[in-house]
Amino acid sequence: MDTQEKIWRKKSTADTLLIVDDDEINRAILREIFRERYRIEEAKNGEECLQILQAQGEICALLLDVVMPVMDGLELLEKLRDMEVPQNIPVFLITAEANEQNVRRGYELGVMDVIIKPVIPYVVRRRVDSIVELFRSRKEMRSLVKSQQKRLIDKEMEIMDMNRGMIEALATAIEFRSGESGEHVRRISEITRYLLSNTALGEGMSADAVEQIAIAAILHDVGKIAIWDEILNKPGKLTPEEYETMKTHTILGAQLLERIPQLKHQPIFQYIYDIARHHHERWDGNGYPDGLKGNEISIWAQVVSLADVYDALVSKRVYKKEVSFEEAVHMITEGQCGVFNPRLISCFLTVEKELRHFYQ
8 A cells, every 4th residue: 555545545535625527637637736635536527426426425625627528517516506515515617618608607606716727736726725724614613603502502491491490399389388289380381382382372473482481371370479378278268358369469479570680581571470460361351450451461361361260160179179171161151250352262162172181
């Protein structure tokens, strides 16, 4: 094995320079110019070039003649453009047919440079080497940026998981105070996510927005942490005064959330605050605390409101027994739990039987 062959074998496929020219002498001249720096592959026409690219995989540059049999350089460039090759691999036209039409068409098809034959070795070497290094640097930079983006995304997901864990822990603690197991907040979140993901209610929302709303739904009753146990766990019907106190959990929850500075700077805050304050508003304006009506109530607050009512009806509470799913649907559609958006009710009815799976 001679020295040159040893050098050739040490070079990786990423160091391959592909010379495409039907003239053997031209290929030999270019091979001699670049053999010390690159692993050389050769093709006699465009079809051979495509075969080599398919088999070879990664190359660092393509030196291309224009006039060739079978498939000429410009025909090859059109195929390479469709394959988006010039975006990732620098292509050079090295040709004696450097008329204006060919040069313009070459640039339109993505070549980086046009080099006129006969070539001057040190000139063509510098021009090719410079652009190859530029492409390598761009590739390394893209790889670095992609790696950093992945790390940032992983970190963001880690923070989101931690935040969700804290939110669920806080919500579960509130539910335990009211004699619940914590399953209530989990079901509200799941029902909210399902309604927004599987009905027209979520039209125009991104998957990320739907997920944030589902997480925000967990804290819909956060204000109950400030309600006295005597009211929160009263087994019978609340007096008018006690009911007015219970209603303040919406305002107290919103105020509590506003006092968490780290949360206020998160995108999810708009959903958490709005849902905590407005999940007892009703379509006809007879809800609380702000008496909002119609589309003054955000769609996410409406969805959580319906999910909350549905779950409360079909679940046992310290102050009531559960009702059947059929009875719950009847009570909701007949307005016994307040008036809801007709479109919301319609979407709810299309998937209500599927929501029952969350109670198995």
